Amino acid sequence: MQIISKPEKLFKILKILKLKSKTIGFVPTMGALHEGHLSLIRQAKKENKIVVVSIFVNPKQFGPKEDLKSYPRPLSKDLAFCRKEKVDFIFLPKAKDIYGKNFSTYIQVEGLSSVLCGKARPGHFRGVATIVTKLFNLVHPDIAYLGMKDAQQLIIIKRMVKDLNIPVKIKAMPTVREADGLAISSRNMYLNKSEKLDALVLSRALNLAKLMIKNGARDSLSIVNRMKELIKQNKSVRIEYIEILDTETLRPLNRVIGNYLIVLAVRIGTTRLIDNFWGKLSR
Numbered sequence: 127m128q129i130i131s132k133p134e135k136l137f138k139i140l141k142i143l144k145l146k147s148k149t150i151g152f153v154p155t156m157g158a159l160h161e162g163h164l165s166l167i168r169q170a171k172k173e174n175k176i177v178v179v180s181i182f183v184n185p186k187q188f189g190p191k192e193d194l195k196s197y198p199r200p201l202s203k204d205l206a207f208c209r210k211e212k213v214d215f216i217f218l219p220k221a222k223d224i225y226g227k228n229f230s231t232y233i234q235v236e237g238l239s240s241v242l243c244g245k246a247r248p249g250h251f252r253g254v255a256t257i258v259t260k261l262f263n264l265v266h267p268d269i270a271y272l273g274m275k276d277a278q279q280l281i282i283i284k285r286m287v288k289d290l291n292i293p294v295k296i297k298a299m300p301t302v303r304e305a306d307g308l309a310i311s312s313r314n315m316y317l318n319k320s321e322k323l324d325a326l327v328l329s330r331a332l333n334l335a336k337l338m339i340k341n342g343a344r345d346s347l348s349i350v351n352r353m354k355e356l357i358k359q360n361k362s363v364r365i366e367y368i369e370i371l372d373t374e375t376l377r378p379l380n381r382v383i384g385n386y387l388i389v390l391a392v393r394i395g396t397t398r399l400i401d402n403f404w405g406k407l408s409r
């Protein structure tokens with residue numbers, strides 16, 4: 127496993143490998159690797175000759191009051207994790223090498239970036255789209271592996287790749303959960319024991335919605351209201367949003383139909399958690 131920190135070096139090495147027709151699978155991460163990242167890495171290993179994992183806590187996607195400083199950075203553990211999975215390259219850049227002096231170009235995916243998490247985190251998706259574009263330009267992957275856990279991020283990146291003709295295939299990977307249903311996230315480590323129990327309400331609310339839909343419910347508002355009722359039973363969980371949307375446009379659906387996405391975001395203490403369910407009902 128080769129660890130590379132300089133963008134130009136990574137670009138050169140991968141360009142040569144690509145010319146030799148080696149397929150490149152890419153997993154962009156912010157580190158603090160867990161089972162969710164692992165599923166992406168393993169899929170990339172299965173489908174490509176070369177696997178590149180980037181570890182970069184991207185300052186441009188954090189708001190001024192967010193957890194950029196405290197975001198977990200267990201680097202040696204992450205490297206051991208990747209070594210074990212036989213990752214070929216780790217890209218571990220410094221912020222100053224990614225955002226040089228006078229950096230002033232950003233990618234803004236209109237509309238999709240300003241709703242849901244984009245409302246609570248202004249500028250977040252601009253930061254995400256910009257770093258992902260830069261990483262794609264440096265790695266030139268054949269396939270990039272992204273988690274469905276970050277639904278809005280995935281939809282935005284897919285839109286961007288299509289709109290800008292970026293030559294990469296985006297592969298969406300299912301959310302990996304703890305045995306109790308909690309979606310695994312690097313930010314779960316901010317939760318204390320009782321908050322972790324409180325957090326189970328997210329997957330429970332999604333399960334309730336799934337059951338309602340299975341039993342024939344189609345009216346989004348009544349499904350969302352039932353989810354809210356369930357969550358509100360737990361006084362320490364504050365709902366930020368719960369919505370049922372179209373998976374491509376993120377437009378709200380009055381009725382559950384076609385490719386739909388149920389998304390929710392809550393705050394528990396100081397931690398913000400998101401979860402979702404991707405469903406399909408024939409029209």
Ligand code: AMP
Nearest residue numbers: 155156157162272273275276301302310
């Ligand atoms: P992050 O390090 O949080 O930026 O995540 C890097 C990638 O891993 C993103 O594409 C995430 O959507 C994905 N990811 C994070 N958590 C999970 C999970 N529990 N299951 C599957 N993928 C995940």
